[in-house]
Amino acid sequence: MTTSARVRAVAALLAAGALSLSLTACGGDDDGGYSNSAAQGGGSGGAAAAPAAPANAANAAGAANPAGAAGAANPAGAAGQPFGAxxxxxxxxxxxxxxxxAQDPVATAASNNPLLSTLVTAVKAAGLVDTLNSAKDITVYAPTNEAFAKIPKATLDAVLADKAKLTAILTYHVSPGGTAPTALPGMHKTLQGGQLTVAGSGQNFTVNGNSKVLCGNVKTANATVYIVDTVLMPPAS
Structure with missing residues (x-):
C-alpha cells in the first residue's frame, strides 16, 4: 500500500470514529432531554397538585373550626330576629x-297578619287605629285569634260593644318604649296605667303568669310586638 493510500485509509477510520462518537453523544442528549422533560413534566404535575393540598387543608380546617360553628350558633347573631314556635x-x-x-305602623301591620284579625277588629271598635299607628316606639302584646276565642262569645261581644272597657283592655296590652327580649323580664307600666309582669328568659316568656309569648320580637315601623296566647286583663281598679 502506498503512502497516499495509507493516509486515505487512516483518514477514513478517523472519520468513522468521529461519526460514531457524534451519534453516541446525540443519543445521550436525546435521552437526557426526554428525562429532563419527564422530570419537568413531573415537576409541573407536582406544582399543579401542590396548591390543591393546602386548599383542601384550609377547607377542612374551616369546616372543623369551632369558632365558625360558635358564630353560627351564637344567639347574639340572631338578636334582632323574631323567635318562637x-x-x-x-x-x-x-x-x-x-x-x-316592618314597613307599616303597628295597627296596619297587624291588619295584614292572619293571626291577629280579631285583635284588629277590637282595635277598630275602640277607635285606636290612629292612636297606635301614630305612637312612637311602643311595645304591643298582641293576643292571637285563639286567645280571643278563649273568652266566651257573649262576654267578648259585650266587651266589643263597651268602648270604654274595650279601650282599657287594649291599652293594657301596650307599654311605652320598644322592649327588646333581653329587657322583657320584669314589670312594665302600660298605657292603660296598670302594670304587667313578664317572667322568663331566652325564648320562653310568660306575661302575668298565664299568657305565653308565642312569637316575639316582631318589628313594625313603630313598635316591637310579642304575640301572646291569652288576652291580658287589667287589674280591677
Missing part, C-alpha cells in the same frame, strides 16, 4: 310577613 305561622311573603310588617 308560632312565628312559623306568619306568612313568608307579602304585607303580613315579618319584612312586610
Amino acid at each position: 308560632a312565628c312559623a305561622a306568619v306568612p313568608p311573603n307579602g304585607a303580613g310577613s315579618f319584612s312586610g310588617m
Whole structure:
C-alpha cells in the first residue's frame, strides 16, 4: 500500500470514529432531554397538585373550626330576629310577613297578619287605629285569634260593644318604649296605667303568669310586638 493510500485509509477510520462518537453523544442528549422533560413534566404535575393540598387543608380546617360553628350558633347573631314556635305561622311573603310588617305602623301591620284579625277588629271598635299607628316606639302584646276565642262569645261581644272597657283592655296590652327580649323580664307600666309582669328568659316568656309569648320580637315601623296566647286583663281598679 502506498503512502497516499495509507493516509486515505487512516483518514477514513478517523472519520468513522468521529461519526460514531457524534451519534453516541446525540443519543445521550436525546435521552437526557426526554428525562429532563419527564422530570419537568413531573415537576409541573407536582406544582399543579401542590396548591390543591393546602386548599383542601384550609377547607377542612374551616369546616372543623369551632369558632365558625360558635358564630353560627351564637344567639347574639340572631338578636334582632323574631323567635318562637308560632312565628312559623306568619306568612313568608307579602304585607303580613315579618319584612312586610316592618314597613307599616303597628295597627296596619297587624291588619295584614292572619293571626291577629280579631285583635284588629277590637282595635277598630275602640277607635285606636290612629292612636297606635301614630305612637312612637311602643311595645304591643298582641293576643292571637285563639286567645280571643278563649273568652266566651257573649262576654267578648259585650266587651266589643263597651268602648270604654274595650279601650282599657287594649291599652293594657301596650307599654311605652320598644322592649327588646333581653329587657322583657320584669314589670312594665302600660298605657292603660296598670302594670304587667313578664317572667322568663331566652325564648320562653310568660306575661302575668298565664299568657305565653308565642312569637316575639316582631318589628313594625313603630313598635316591637310579642304575640301572646291569652288576652291580658287589667287589674280591677
